[in-house]
Amino acid sequence: MKNLLTNRGSVRDYLKKDISNELLNDLLQQAAQSSNTGNMQTYSVVVTRDEDMKKRLAPLHFNQRMITTAPVVLTFCADFNLFTRWCKESNAEPGYDNFLSFYSASIDAVIWAQTFCVAAEAAGLGICYLGTTNYNPAEISEILELPELVVPVVTITVGYPAEKPKVSDRLPISSLIHNEKYEVKDIKEAFSAKESLPEMKLYVEENKKETLAQVFTDIRYTKKNNEFFSEKLLKEIKDKGFVK
Amino acid sequence: MKNLLTNRGSVRDYLKKDISNELLNDLLQQAAQSSNTGNMQTYSVVVTRDEDMKKRLAPLHFNQRMITTAPVVLTFCADFNLFTRWCKESNAEPGYDNFLSFYSASIDAVIWAQTFCVAAEAAGLGICYLGTTNYNPAEISEILELPELVVPVVTITVGYPAEKPKVSDRLPISSLIHNEKYEVKDIKEAFSAKESLPEMKLYVEENKKETLAQVFTDIRYTKKNNEFFSEKLLKEIKDKGFVK
Numbered sequence: 001m002k003n004l005l006t007n008r009g010s011v012r013d014y015l016k017k018d019i020s021n022e023l024l025n026d027l028l029q030q031a032a033q034s035s036n037t038g039n040m041q042t043y044s045v046v047v048t049r050d051e052d053m054k055k056r057l058a059p060l061h062f063n064q065r066m067i068t069t070a071p072v073v074l075t076f077c078a079d080f081n082l083f084t085r086w087c088k089e090s091n092a093e094p095g096y097d098n099f100l101s102f103y104s105a106s107i108d109a110v111i112w113a114q115t116f117c118v119a120a121e122a123a124g125l126g127i128c129y130l131g132t133t134n135y136n137p138a139e140i141s142e143i144l145e146l147p148e149l150v151v152p153v154v155t156i157t158v159g160y161p162a163e164k165p166k167v168s169d170r171l172p173i174s175s176l177i178h179n180e181k182y183e184v185k186d187i188k189e190a191f192s193a194k195e196s197l198p199e200m201k202l203y204v205e206e207n208k209k210e211t212l213a214q215v216f217t218d219i220r221y222t223k224k225n226n227e228f229f230s231e232k233l234l235k236e237i238k239d240k241g242f243v244k
Numbered sequence: 245m246k247n248l249l250t251n252r253g254s255v256r257d258y259l260k261k262d263i264s265n266e267l268l269n270d271l272l273q274q275a276a277q278s279s280n281t282g283n284m285q286t287y288s289v290v291v292t293r294d295e296d297m298k299k300r301l302a303p304l305h306f307n308q309r310m311i312t313t314a315p316v317v318l319t320f321c322a323d324f325n326l327f328t329r330w331c332k333e334s335n336a337e338p339g340y341d342n343f344l345s346f347y348s349a350s351i352d353a354v355i356w357a358q359t360f361c362v363a364a365e366a367a368g369l370g371i372c373y374l375g376t377t378n379y380n381p382a383e384i385s386e387i388l389e390l391p392e393l394v395v396p397v398v399t400i401t402v403g404y405p406a407e408k409p410k411v412s413d414r415l416p417i418s419s420l421i422h423n424e425k426y427e428v429k430d431i432k433e434a435f436s437a438k439e440s441l442p443e444m445k446l447y448v449e450e451n452k453k454e455t456l457a458q459v460f461t462d463i464r465y466t467k468k469n470n471e472f473f474s475e476k477l478l479k480e481i482k483d484k485g486f487v488k
Contacts, residue, residue: 217336
């Protein structure tokens with residue numbers, strides 16, 4: 001397990017080889033045995049294999065190549081629709097049209113999705129998360145025809161790797177672990193190894209910035225974009241009936 | 245892997261045997277190699293081992309016994325504090341005081357937490373998620389002294405199992421998988437096996453309800469509680485500076 005987890009990396013190039021429905025469903029089923037709130041299983045996944053569907057989704061994921069080159073695209077959703085319908089058909093009054101329900105369903109969807117990723121990698125597949133899902137949730141919902149109380153949370157592309165994945169750098173684990181109470185961690189200790197990596201120095205240079213942090217704040221994850229996409233995300237949560 | 249994932253269950257009773265810091269940190273480090281948004285690693289974990297700290301946390305988790313009986317309690321947090329401080333010290337203008345940043349940091353915290361759980365179970369440990377974290381985030385934050393831009397997301401108790409975990413029932417996987425577009429699934433097909441389980445029938449009877457769904461809507465996850473705790477959670481997100 002240690003070897004599997006520590007030598008992994010995101011896979012962005014895939015072989016032209018399909019994943020059988022049998023294997024895919026089996027991996028999703030294994031993953032569904034992971035924990036979830038009250039065993040309500042308030043999540044679902046939309047499987048995209050169709051070329052036209054991928055082409056429609058691609059621009060919403062900023063045309064990242066994985067969407068169209070991976071055999072399978074999975075959109076994991078926070079889903080209180082099925083559970084709410086069950087309640088209504090069972091003479092019970094559902095009360096899941098609120099923020100807490102949205103948030104806990106999102107957490108459960110991610111637990112499921114991530115366990116799927118570990119299972120998929122153990123089976124020789126490669127995966128890549130697309131963070132873009134939270135930028136364009138309404139547009140993705142429209143294409144996938146997600147109904148009330150269903151919001152897309154994470155998108156994962158899956159396929160047989162055409163590359164050996166690069167193991168990414170990570171912060172020292174001690175900078176992320178706090179004992180008993182939150183400790184103010186030393187910034188240099190946390191980030192200096194990352195900043196010293198040749199590829200990070202090149203990255204700063206290519207982007208014509210002074211510091212690595214500026215590449216994040218000025219180019220990759222800007223305040224302006226974050227605020228713009230926050231509004232869109234909040235609107236989607238509201239439009240799907242999770243907030244009044 | 246399949247055996248590990250499908251035969252697992254939450255563990256609520258633990259041996260009186262400690263988990264070494266070495267093992268704990270190693271498992272957290274293995275898990276940190278899983279995916280995260282932009283490799284920003286906007287998450288952290290507070291490790292609770294101290295008896296007094298556990299006693300203070302216990303009522304906030306509705307006195308679930310695992311808090312005081314597990315050797316280790318882990319509170320995984322969405323954390324843009326460290327990253328924001330790095331930006332400020334790097335002559336960069338951070339823009340992570342918004343809902344999208346909170347939500348993506350939450351997702352990344354859960355990916356980390358869940359990979360930790362799989363690694364822990366592979367190492368012979370047992371885990372249990374406590375959904376109560378999202379009910380009392382402000383009170384938990386106060387005890388753990390979580391600063392601005394740090395919100396607790398999931399709490400996990402960990403220890404060596406004193407019981408063989410029960411494998412929980414799950415919905416048929418076909419009820420959770422949608423092909424190309426969201427499909428309206430048959431409610432009977434999804435829930436009838438669950439409703440037919442002897443322990444579920446007993447559960448309905450013990451709670452003096454007509455249907456299993458009513459146990460959820462009237463007792464376990466009521467509209468009133470969900471709305472009350474939604475307000476508390478939204479207030480915490482705002483108080484921590486993620487929403488204006």
